[in-house]
Amino acid sequence: MKEISQFSKIPYWQILERITKSLGNLIILLFGITTFMFFALRMAGDPITVLAGENASVELIAEINKQYGFDQPLIVQYQFYILNILRLDFGVSLSTGQPALTYVLSQVPATLLLAFLGMSVTLAISVPVGAWLGMKPDALSRRLASGIVFFMQGLPGFVTALLLIQVFVVQLMWFPSLGYSQVKAWILPSISLASFLAPKLVRMISANVSEAMREEYIRTARSIGASEWSLLWREAVPNAMLGAVALIGTQFAFLFAGAVIIEVLFLWPGIGLLLFRSAQTLDFPVLQAIAFVIAILVFIVNSLINATFSFLDPRLQRNTS
Amino acid sequence: MPQVMCPSTKLIKHALWKQYGDTYRFFKRSLGVFLLLTHHLLVPAQAAERQTLRMGITSLPPTYGNPYGATGLPGALTWQQIYDGLTELDENGHVRGALSTGWELVDPFTWRFHLRKNVHYSNGMPFDARKAKAVFDWLQSDVGRITIVGNEIKVIDKVTASGEYELVIHTRQPDPILPNRLGIVMMVEPGIWRDEGPGAYSRKPVGTGSYVIDTWQNMNGAAKLVANPYAWRPPHIPVVEIFPLNDHASRFQAAISRQLDLAQSIRPEEIDIFKKRGFDVYVDQTKQIIGLAFDVVGHPNSPISDKRVRQALNYAVDKRAISKFITYGTHPPASQGAAPGVFGYNNSLSPYPYDPEKARDLLVEAGYPDGFSMSATVVIGTYANDVEIYQKVQQDLAAINVSITIHSTIFSDWIQQYIKGKWQTEAFSLAWNATPYNDAIRPMEYFSCKKSRPFFCKKSMMKELDRAATELDPKKREQILFDLQRKFHEEAPQLFLLEYGHIWVASQEITGFSLRDRVPPLNEIQFSEKQ
Numbered sequence: 001m002k003e004i005s006q007f008s009k010i011p012y013w014q015i016l017e018r019i020t021k022s023l024g025n026l027i028i029l030l031f032g033i034t035t036f037m038f039f040a041l042r043m044a045g046d047p048i049t050v051l052a053g054e055n056a057s058v059e060l061i062a063e064i065n066k067q068y069g070f071d072q073p074l075i076v077q078y079q080f081y082i083l084n085i086l087r088l089d090f091g092v093s094l095s096t097g098q099p100a101l102t103y104v105l106s107q108v109p110a111t112l113l114l115a116f117l118g119m120s121v122t123l124a125i126s127v128p129v130g131a132w133l134g135m136k137p138d139a140l141s142r143r144l145a146s147g148i149v150f151f152m153q154g155l156p157g158f159v160t161a162l163l164l165i166q167v168f169v170v171q172l173m174w175f176p177s178l179g180y181s182q183v184k185a186w187i188l189p190s191i192s193l194a195s196f197l198a199p200k201l202v203r204m205i206s207a208n209v210s211e212a213m214r215e216e217y218i219r220t221a222r223s224i225g226a227s228e229w230s231l232l233w234r235e236a237v238p239n240a241m242l243g244a245v246a247l248i249g250t251q252f253a254f255l256f257a258g259a260v261i262i263e264v265l266f267l268w269p270g271i272g273l274l275l276f277r278s279a280q281t282l283d284f285p286v287l288q289a290i291a292f293v294i295a296i297l298v299f300i301v302n303s304l305i306n307a308t309f310s311f312l313d314p315r316l317q318r319n320t321s
Numbered sequence: 322m323p324q325v326m327c328p329s330t331k332l333i334k335h336a337l338w339k340q341y342g343d344t345y346r347f348f349k350r351s352l353g354v355f356l357l358l359t360h361h362l363l364v365p366a367q368a369a370e371r372q373t374l375r376m377g378i379t380s381l382p383p384t385y386g387n388p389y390g391a392t393g394l395p396g397a398l399t400w401q402q403i404y405d406g407l408t409e410l411d412e413n414g415h416v417r418g419a420l421s422t423g424w425e426l427v428d429p430f431t432w433r434f435h436l437r438k439n440v441h442y443s444n445g446m447p448f449d450a451r452k453a454k455a456v457f458d459w460l461q462s463d464v465g466r467i468t469i470v471g472n473e474i475k476v477i478d479k480v481t482a483s484g485e486y487e488l489v490i491h492t493r494q495p496d497p498i499l500p501n502r503l504g505i506v507m508m509v510e511p512g513i514w515r516d517e518g519p520g521a522y523s524r525k526p527v528g529t530g531s532y533v534i535d536t537w538q539n540m541n542g543a544a545k546l547v548a549n550p551y552a553w554r555p556p557h558i559p560v561v562e563i564f565p566l567n568d569h570a571s572r573f574q575a576a577i578s579r580q581l582d583l584a585q586s587i588r589p590e591e592i593d594i595f596k597k598r599g600f601d602v603y604v605d606q607t608k609q610i611i612g613l614a615f616d617v618v619g620h621p622n623s624p625i626s627d628k629r630v631r632q633a634l635n636y637a638v639d640k641r642a643i644s645k646f647i648t649y650g651t652h653p654p655a656s657q658g659a660a661p662g663v664f665g666y667n668n669s670l671s672p673y674p675y676d677p678e679k680a681r682d683l684l685v686e687a688g689y690p691d692g693f694s695m696s697a698t699v700v701i702g703t704y705a706n707d708v709e710i711y712q713k714v715q716q717d718l719a720a721i722n723v724s725i726t727i728h729s730t731i732f733s734d735w736i737q738q739y740i741k742g743k744w745q746t747e748a749f750s751l752a753w754n755a756t757p758y759n760d761a762i763r764p765m766e767y768f769s770c771k772k773s774r775p776f777f778c779k780k781s782m783m784k785e786l787d788r789a790a791t792e793l794d795p796k797k798r799e800q801i802l803f804d805l806q807r808k809f810h811e812e813a814p815q816l817f818l819l820e821y822g823h824i825w826v827a828s829q830e831i832t833g834f835s836l837r838d839r840v841p842p843l844n845e846i847q848f849s850e851k852q
Binding site: 044045046047061063064067092095096097098110162165166169170173176177178179180181264265266267268269273276277280281282 | 380383384385387390464467518519520521523524538539540541542543564565566567568570571574575577578579580732733734737740
């Protein structure tokens with residue numbers, strides 16, 4: 001109670017300072033990412049030749065370049081680009097003519113759903129399995145299970161995805177592998193993501209639980225007759241989760257940006273799939289908007305994780321105040 | 322009679338329970354929850370009457386509903402369902418009317434097209450000659466002429482509507498393939514196109530085709546098409562979902578698990594698997610000739626600038642083995658820069674036979690008795706099993722002491738080198754592609770001085786090429802193309818490999834599948850009675 005009352009007494013200017021600092025960091029991050037994307041994409045190739053096709057003459061390409069402003073010096077293009085971004089105008093997709101940012105934002109819900117599902121399955125697996133492993137880490141069954149977890153950690157998500165598709169889609173025909181219109185279609189992509197994310201979290205939770213179970217207060221509680229399961233779930237696991245929150249945040253960030261292959265394999269129409277397609281046609285405006293949106297999503301998740309940390313560990317609030 | 326357990330068994334059971342009881346209970350509970358959650362998901366839904374045809378292809382049109390940003394595949398697979406051109410190619414590759422019912426040549430520079438009556442766009446607006454003229458006018462405007470289709474019809478000088486359903490087209494030079502050319506000019510609704518611009522139009526296209534776009538991406542990740550209520554060729558199946566599955570494994574798995582009724586670009590080795598599962602397999606007869614083109618212009622001092630060396634390389638590669646063992650006989654060896662069925666295909670020519678001895682003799686004759694080294698730039702993944710094909714080429718050339726290093730690249734990089742004509746390597750992957758006109762002249766022009774920044778330029782052949790491009794008498798023109806094919810065969814500007822066509826699979830639940838210029842007309846497909 002003492003800590004909570006201290007938190008409520010944080011002066012408003014300190015909260016304002018924290019928010020301003022965070023926003024400052026966000027602006028620097030966005031500026032860095034957009035600038036990097038601008039120059040990196042220009043080095044990657046010329047989108048006009050890709051769009052113009054193999055029948056185009058050099059003269060025709062020059063004309064199209066002029067129309068899109070790609071004939072201007074790079075620094076002039078960059079100035080226009082930054083000025084437009086300040087107005088949240090990323091231009092239009094070179095392929096579809098659709099405003100790039102709107103196009104990308106229309107894909108965000110699908111990616112958020114996949115991230116949420118992936119993380120839910122990850123947590124549903126990691127917390128009980130991590131707790132179980134950490135409870136008696138030296139038992140033979142736990143050692144065996146740890147070996148499996150270790151093996152799974154080295155298995156890329158897409159390999160699991162292909163195996164799952166082969167078994168449950170091709171052979172058994174239990175689940176579909178295209179899109180997300182049916183609840184059935186959510187299962188395999190979520191498991192594929194979880195198969196890659198869960199092992200790391202299992203190992204962390206298991207190590208934290210194992211450490212917690214050796215703490216003085218647990219031994220004391222055990223000596224006065226508290227059951228093992230009660231000690232595990234009421235005392236050790238909540239403490240273990242504190243350390244795992246940071247990893248969960250990182251994994252969420254990965255899901256926003258890194259679930260590309262899973263989205264491609266399951267034709268999940270999210271940001272990852274759009275990223276894959278836009279990269280094939282070097283659709284600069286869309287790729288730049290994707291980087292921008294992902295940066296903001298990751299920033300939001302990190303901010304939420306920091307807030308969660310403060311909530312879970314009152315010592316952090318005290319330090320801040 | 323009560324069962325009596327021996328004391329030692331009881332002891333072991335007790336010990337095991339003590340050791341693993343927690344684990345057992347934990348997994349028992351978890352399994353219970355899992356089964357409860359998933360049980361209803363695994364119960365198959367009651368089969369409903371099929372209303373949706375599902376087609377898996379490599380990609381949706383990169384420009385969505387803007388049909389002027391590309392020609393051929395993959396765009397045509399979608400555009401030809403929502404738009405029509407004035408003409409189209411039939412199953413045998415012959416040009417016939419679509420939005421036009423016929424045409425005649427008024428003079429060498431003037432064509433008259435008679436348009437189909439009672440045709441309406443998907444918004445109910447009627448189609449007539451004024452609309453068609455407006456489409457051509459836009460394609461000839463400053464913005465339109467730099468589109469790919471605008472560039473393809475630059476031979477057109479002027480278009481006039483001489484009646485409500487009569488269109489007169491004036492060309493800058495006699496153009497024998499103008500009717501074929503018009504097949505790629507999809508008729509958009511020019512008023513909306515002008516008012517909304519290509520960007521907005523591409524998202525909600527209005528055409529005269531059998532279907533209309535409902536959404537470019539539904540929750541299945543597919544483009545959803547619904548029947549056009551005003552279609553002059555109404556479809557049998559009211560809804561189509563087109564799944565863009567770029568990844569081959571995804572396409573295969575979706576098709577074999579019956580999530581698709583139709584799938585494009587299946588690998589030859591999968592044909593038997595599909596047949597065993599009751600699918601029909603079709604090999605597209607509109608084929609292109611795949612191989613390695615030689616950059617003779619860019620490498621004038623290289624051995625490949627000598628015709629005998631290019632011929633030697635053609636003799637050295639065992640194309641029949643490639644066809645038989647790598648493509649399972651689906652793609653036969655190529656004899657020339659066109660496949661059977663293409664106008665101008667010379668059936669008196671045979672593929673270069675596999676003759677390493679003759680190849681060695683030609684190399685000696687050309688002054689390379691010890692062979693030489695060269696390199697090639699290729700795009701991997703364009704054709705099924707292309708890695709294995711290039712490995713076999715490498716192996717066969719090594720047998721005549723020609724060491725070829727294969728550099729793999731991506732399409733975006735390849736096309737930049739192709740358009741700029743700047744190749745670092747002596748050879749590069751390039752197909753003789755007669756689509757979308759199904760006429761041999763088109764690929765021949767790329768393998769000639771006519772190409773902007775050419776890689777192979779034989780000035781002595783230009784006169785004949787010009788004649789083939791302008792000769793209006795089909796018989797005479799065909800003869801010119803035959804002669805040119807023979808000359809290209811002798812000049813060997815490419816290491817000719819195979820006649821390549823896409824392999825399609827169709828579920829036996831559907832009937833009426835066919836391919837026209839590599840595209841299935843979906844309006845003709847229907848679900849079979851059996852389903």
